[in-house]
Amino acid sequence: MAEKMRAMVLSKLGPIETKPLKLTMIDRHQISKPNEVLIKIEACGVCHSQLHAIEGDWQKYGIPPGLPTVPGHEVVGKVVEIGKGVRHFEIGDRAGISPLHGSCMQCQYCKDGKEQLCDLADITGESLMGGYAEYITVSENFATYVPSNIGPEFAAPLFCAGLTAYKAVKASEPAKKKSVGIFGVGGVGHMAIQFAKLEGSRVIGISRSENHLNVARKLGASIMQYDSDQQKFLTRLKSQEGLLDSAIVFAPSDSVAGTAIKAVKKGGTVVIGVFGNIPNFMAADEKTVRGTLIGSMSDMREVVRIAKENELRVISKSFPLEQANEVLLKLKQSEIEARAVLVP
Numbered sequence: 001m002a003e004k005m006r007a008m009v010l011s012k013l014g015p016i017e018t019k020p021l022k023l024t025m026i027d028r029h030q031i032s033k034p035n036e037v038l039i040k041i042e043a044c045g046v047c048h049s050q051l052h053a054i055e056g057d058w059q060k061y062g063i064p065p066g067l068p069t070v071p072g073h074e075v076v077g078k079v080v081e082i083g084k085g086v087r088h089f090e091i092g093d094r095a096g097i098s099p100l101h102g103s104c105m106q107c108q109y110c111k112d113g114k115e116q117l118c119d120l121a122d123i124t125g126e127s128l129m130g131g132y133a134e135y136i137t138v139s140e141n142f143a144t145y146v147p148s149n150i151g152p153e154f155a156a157p158l159f160c161a162g163l164t165a166y167k168a169v170k171a172s173e174p175a176k177k178k179s180v181g182i183f184g185v186g187g188v189g190h191m192a193i194q195f196a197k198l199e200g201s202r203v204i205g206i207s208r209s210e211n212h213l214n215v216a217r218k219l220g221a222s223i224m225q226y227d228s229d230q231q232k233f234l235t236r237l238k239s240q241e242g243l244l245d246s247a248i249v250f251a252p253s254d255s256v257a258g259t260a261i262k263a264v265k266k267g268g269t270v271v272i273g274v275f276g277n278i279p280n281f282m283a284a285d286e287k288t289v290r291g292t293l294i295g296s297m298s299d300m301r302e303v304v305r306i307a308k309e310n311e312l313r314v315i316s317k318s319f320p321l322e323q324a325n326e327v328l329l330k331l332k333q334s335e336i337e338a339r340a341v342l343v344p
């Protein structure tokens, strides 16, 4: 009989208030290919996208693709078993997994090092292979080594929030003294502020929530409270900071994206780092609007390197795995300062 493990399983979509995740004993994953490693999970980040998927907001994008699933795609743990062909990991190493759990490795995207765009990409947490559990397997090509001086609760948020933030900041073409507005300061935004500051940019954190504005201030950003009255917000921005050189949107709202486009100078760049549609795009303003989706495996290694060398401040709070529903509810109510992680 297969060994079992604890997992928070989603069998039916619904409001998080109804506690749709159920603690269940499921078969423990086993190494099935020579290049796979088995990881005993130490921490898994709780990402806003899980809330959207669980509550059914993203059914229009085909997420989740099927049920049941074990959510969770910011996974860090210890390698406890390796396949016969594994070359880059040893038992006892700490390793992390991003939302990208695998890809075909043969298409043009994969050959160009943009595995996240592969049409056959396999997403962590959209099957039973997710991080809200005790164990996970992955091909060693999609695991990233984590140095032992970064604790699991601080390393886990690098694997979706950190990666997404890094890629979006890079896409915004940051430069010394140029201003960048970060719309949405939470798990992802608080990392983006730090990556942009490392580039020497003048960073403005923008959020509705006082709690999140405080986080932005602590990380050395200027702050602006968001206002759904677009005119009011833009007038205040112009007088306090001036129009922005670039903007990055992490708030999953089309109207925020529309405001961000108006908040940049003509010729400026707007990066949309979440699922969404784009209102207000005026060709005559020569602006660039760019989408980003997580990042590649080489981006992921870069994020871990930067975190190790610059002491990024990952703001993280740990909760037991069994409290996944309660933690997601806190996230929904903006009660999580930046990132929560589940510890099995």
Ligand SMILES: [Zn+2]
Pocket: 047, 048, 049, 073, 099, 160, 161
């Ligand atoms: Zn995520």
Ligand SMILES: [Zn+2]
Pocket: 103, 104, 105, 106, 107, 108, 109, 110, 115, 118, 119, 120
């Ligand atoms: Zn591919």
